[in-house]
Amino acid sequence: MPSEIERKFLVTADTWRDGSPGVRISQGYLSQDPERTVRVRIGGKNAWLTIKGQTQGITRAEYEYAIPVAEARELLEMCLPSVIDKTRHKVPHADHIWEIDVFHGANEGLIVAEVELADASISPILPPWVGAEVSDDSRYFNSCLAAEPFTTW
């Protein structure tokens, strides 16, 4: 089973910024059911349909399929309200590439950093610009941020 092992942290400083524009991402959900989340994502010139299973610890089954961007745009219109809008930056630190998501719109003000691990037993070296870990906090799941955005907390 393909799976993703991810840890997620709040970002507490701007020192990671290197002036690069990042990639704008729009994503929505055809299902926000945590046991079978179905996500439509457009990132730059590409698009994907992604199915994620129940989170077990920091591991989650994940199946991802590339789809045509034009169809992804139509699928986004079919998604549950609301669509998430964010800019993703990739920042190397020690042995890992961190993905920093700067949210816009209804989630403006939220910045989180994620690191994907090959094995759940690996402890990444934390960059100085991350704070509290929120891997287990379901409010920070993107599927939950779509339903209950950060600015409404």
Place this chain on the structure above:
Amino acid sequence: MPSEIERKFLVTADTWRDGSPGVRISQGYLSQDPERTVRVRIGGKNAWLTIKGQTQGITRAEYEYAIPVAEARELLEMCLPSVIDKTRHKVPHADHIWEIDVFHGANEGLIVAEVELADASISPILPPWVGAEVSDDSRYFNSCLAAEPFTTW
């Protein structure tokens, strides 16, 4: 927008049978929401992920993507209960190919025939083995048969 235009009828006689085995289909739903149904289907040696939008009359937006059968098997295990099991036969009649679904398991006893039309204004010539039309009856949607199977009606 890709869409499907389909009419569906109950099958009232066995005279369509020609001895061919048909193709066994297993399908389940990651979302049964009628505005954004997400279906996983294995049919013979192929598998697909299909998203369907809200039905408008007999027309419905449909997006279909081929996926690996092994992943489809895992996705079926993530689907909502229950998985639909049926055998599909293709039977030509007049200008159209009819798809006859003979259901098994919790939907045993149900046989429906569907015809896909290029245009909603086309009236297909009905074969003698079809009875009442059920295109608009949501109980016969496969997504609904998964949740409320025929034998429980």
